[in-house]
Amino acid sequence: MRAETLLNLSLPALLLATALIAHWLDEPYIITLATRAAILALAAVGLNLALGLGGLVSLGHAAFFGIGGYAMGILAFHAQTFTPLWGLIEGTKSMPVIWLVAVVAAALAALVIGALSLRTSGVYFIMITLAFGQMLFYFAISWPTYGGEDGLSIYLRNDFPGVNTLLPLNYFLICFSLLAVVLVLFDRLAKSPFGLALQAARQTPARAEAVGLTPYRLRLVAFVISGAITGLAGALFADLNRFVSPNMLSWHMSGELIILIVLGGLARLSGPVAGAMLFITLEYFLEGLSTYWHVYLGAILLGVVLFARGGLIGLVAGREVAHD
Amino acid sequence: MTEVLLETRAICKRFGALQASKEVSLSLRAGEIHALIGPNGAGKSTLIAQISGALAPDSGSVIFEGRDITRLPTPARAKAGLARTFQISALAMEFTVLQNVVLGTLGARGGVYRFFGNVMRDKALLDRAEDALDQVGLSEFRNFVTAELSHGQRRQLEVAVALSLQPRVFVMDEPMAGLGAEGSHRLTGFLDGLRQRAPILLVEHDMDAVFALADRISVLVYGEVIATGTAAEIRANPEVREAYLGEEDAA
Structure with a gap:
């Protein structure tokens, strides 16, 4: 078995084992951390599709993360206050419904943002996605109905048919399963005809056009799928914290997702998983040392960018061999 | 005439x-x-x-x-x-030689917006791609990463990609x-x-x-x-x- 295949299987296994052992040792906080890692990994898998496969440096993916979060917050808010949204739509506490709304809302936002920003490239693309993200951030801050700057709290975690979601391990397993599904989808997509065309459009757009492909359209489709996945992660994240605030929409969040991917390995299937696990681990051990633990994160990131371009996955599995 | x-x-x-x-x-x-x-x-x-x-x-x-x-x-x-080749090779350097040619056959055939199914196992695309590689004499390099090819081999690959379009x-x-x-x-x-x-x-x-x-x-x-x-x-x-x-x- 190739080293990378082994990593692709063992990293999620490690995450799962951590949660199970924590459950056995009765350490709910560790389970929560593992859940956070799974959700951040999920959000980063979404971004990895645009950033890694498509080469689209989006500094606005917090927008989709936050939209997913607010989709959960708004629906649950109307359910717990028994006030229909716009006097028409009942709120809901059902996770599958919330996920669906989060995915669709994030996909639609990605369609609009992508359609406009993908007309540019390079620095301009980065700036436009950043601008869209910040627009949504300030919009959320100035919207008092849903808490404005203070954010919006949900009393109880939402429901999943047949599962007690209040148990930390159960909620972890829900998030972990979704991560696993999305990882499989990412893998299939990277090897699919669409994946080949998208990666060609990143490496050599002129060639892509010369064989009859339209890079803009390929990138837009990738951007929409990417936004939808990150939106799903946003809904899970808000549900984990039972809280959604404009912070989910801030550009720090976008930056954090990029950092996760670069740490783990750009365009690699398990890059986001490795990155998120490392990030949460560092946070856990370094936060005790200093409130400013990000200094150490910065140093590690610098090391990876300078000496290990393929991130953690690249360090262990070596240079990527082509998909076969 | x-x-x-x-x-x-x-x-x-x-x-x-x-x-x-x-x-x-x-x-x-x-x-x-x-x-x-x-x-x-x-x-x-x-x-x-x-x-x-x-x-x-x-x-x-x-x-x-x-x-x-x-x-x-x-x-x-x-x-x-209408198939063109580029003066300065515009190949996907991270792809294998075969992937570059499959890209051509995929573009020519269409069906790009398929998100499942391994494109490198698609018999129809592969056959045409292998055929194009064969014609320019690059068959034995099919699994090389394109960045590893010599300048001359890249020129050959340019031609193979154009061939794969069957223009x-x-x-x-x-x-x-x-x-x-x-x-x-x-x-x-x-x-x-x-x-x-x-x-x-x-x-x-x-x-x-x-x-x-x-x-x-x-x-x-x-x-x-x-x-x-x-x-x-x-x-x-x-x-x-x-x-x-x-x-x-x-x-």
């Missing part, structure tokens, strides 16, 4: 004070190799860009199989059957560039047979190849076609000798 497949009609293109194309009218007939030669800066690449769709002419038109394609974007022209017309921008005597000789032999399948508009600096291959030659100087004719006619043309070949004769 044989059928004209590709034609430019009085194409003009200006960049500020520079007239890059001046009333350029060319035609490419079925079964022929039509070479386009001219000194550096004569506007050959600009002309290729207008034929392939990367640039829009200020005036004039590009006709492909009787259809005006002047306003058609590059991907649509490729789908219509109606080839537009080749200096396929021999940097190939060396032997490689250039081999490619010359290959292009010689290729013209039966689809005619080639060939931009080339290698004069030996041009005079060996071309059914007709057009000479571009300062954006203008100063002569079109057979190799013998071009050799004998005093204007061409003065503008272009003259320097070589004097040497």
